[in-house]
Amino acid sequence: MSQSNQYILGKETKKRLSGLENSLDTATITYLSKIGVAEGWTCLEVGAGGGSITEWLCQCVGPTGHVVATDIGTHLLEVLDYENLEVRQHNIVADDLEVEKFDLVHIRYVLGHLPERELVLEKLTKALKPNGWILVEDGDNMTHQAEQKVSPPHTVELYTKVFGALKQAMEASGLAFNLGGNLYGHLVNLGYKNINTMGAFELVRGGTKASEFYKMSTGKLKDLVVGMKLSTSEEYDSFVALFDNPDFALWSYATMSAWGQKPEN
Numbered sequence: 001m002s003q004s005n006q007y008i009l010g011k012e013t014k015k016r017l018s019g020l021e022n023s024l025d026t027a028t029i030t031y032l033s034k035i036g037v038a039e040g041w042t043c044l045e046v047g048a049g050g051g052s053i054t055e056w057l058c059q060c061v062g063p064t065g066h067v068v069a070t071d072i073g074t075h076l077l078e079v080l081d082y083e084n085l086e087v088r089q090h091n092i093v094a095d096d097l098e099v100e101k102f103d104l105v106h107i108r109y110v111l112g113h114l115p116e117r118e119l120v121l122e123k124l125t126k127a128l129k130p131n132g133w134i135l136v137e138d139g140d141n142m143t144h145q146a147e148q149k150v151s152p153p154h155t156v157e158l159y160t161k162v163f164g165a166l167k168q169a170m171e172a173s174g175l176a177f178n179l180g181g182n183l184y185g186h187l188v189n190l191g192y193k194n195i196n197t198m199g200a201f202e203l204v205r206g207g208t209k210a211s212e213f214y215k216m217s218t219g220k221l222k223d224l225v226v227g228m229k230l231s232t233s234e235e236y237d238s239f240v241a242l243f244d245n246p247d248f249a250l251w252s253y254a255t256m257s258a259w260g261q262k263p264e265n
């Protein structure tokens with residue numbers, strides 16, 4: 001199982017993360033707005049990546065608010081220029097956090113990578129003020145499969161086979177494929193109140209901007225899967241090429257978003 005300081009996807013690029021931001025930000029901002037993030041709030045964005053939600057938070061909380069954006073790699077956050085932003089190089093598993101400091105904690109597509117996810121959720125809960133809000137978002141494999149009505153059968157077969165190998169390799173590295181569906185339960189177990197949970201997924205066609213994200217992500221993991229002898233190099237390349245094939249489509253992971261309010265002590 002991987003150590004939490006060995007992020008399986010390595011150093012992030014804005015190009016890959018903007019694929020995620022383009023698909024997810026509208027929904028995330030809707031949930032943050034429902035929570036009622038407002039001027040003067042103190043916010044923590046964990047594993048902030050390319051920083052699009054960090055930017056939104058900085059604008060929303062204004063000069064009387066404060067945003068702490070953390071990541072193990074902060075190179076994409078350091079270019080952001082907001083007076084109320086503190087960028088912190090920080091490993092959410094290994095490093096300390098303030099206690100009862102934040103009105104809001106947001107963490108999206110980070111916990112699934114961390115074998116220590118339950119301990120991290122406890123740490124984030126401690127970091128919230130009483131009545132503070134958490135918004136946790138992560139993927140779930142429940143919807144993810146090759147589209148089967150239009151995609152040619154050989155592409156469906158190839159995708160299903162090699163994705164199965166990729167899933168096996170990633171699970172062996174500690175990655176969770178069912179975290180999204182468990183977020184509600186985690187918040188209940190931690191005693192949160194006013195919990196809401198929403199999910200969203202999309203059809204991703206080959207050769208589109210959305211499929212570029214899948215192409216870049218799966219491409220990064222070739223050495224892992226081939227090195228474990230779960231796929232051949234040629235077969236893996238054909239799998240990655242599906243994301244450029246306009247005849248092929250897949251149903252994305254479901255992104256599950258759960259938010260709730262920490263009870264008063």
Ligand SMILES: C[S@@+](CC[C@H](N)C(=O)[O-])C[C@H]1O[C@@H](n2cnc3c(N)ncnc32)[C@H](O)[C@@H]1O
Nearest residue numbers: 004007047048049071072073091092108109110
């Ligand atoms: C899939 S990206 C998501 C980025 C951003 N949250 C978003 O949704 O657009 C995961 C991010 O978590 C960061 N990360 C991975 N392990 C981490 C850790 N242990 N502590 C803090 N950040 C971590 C990565 O560097 C990366 O920027």
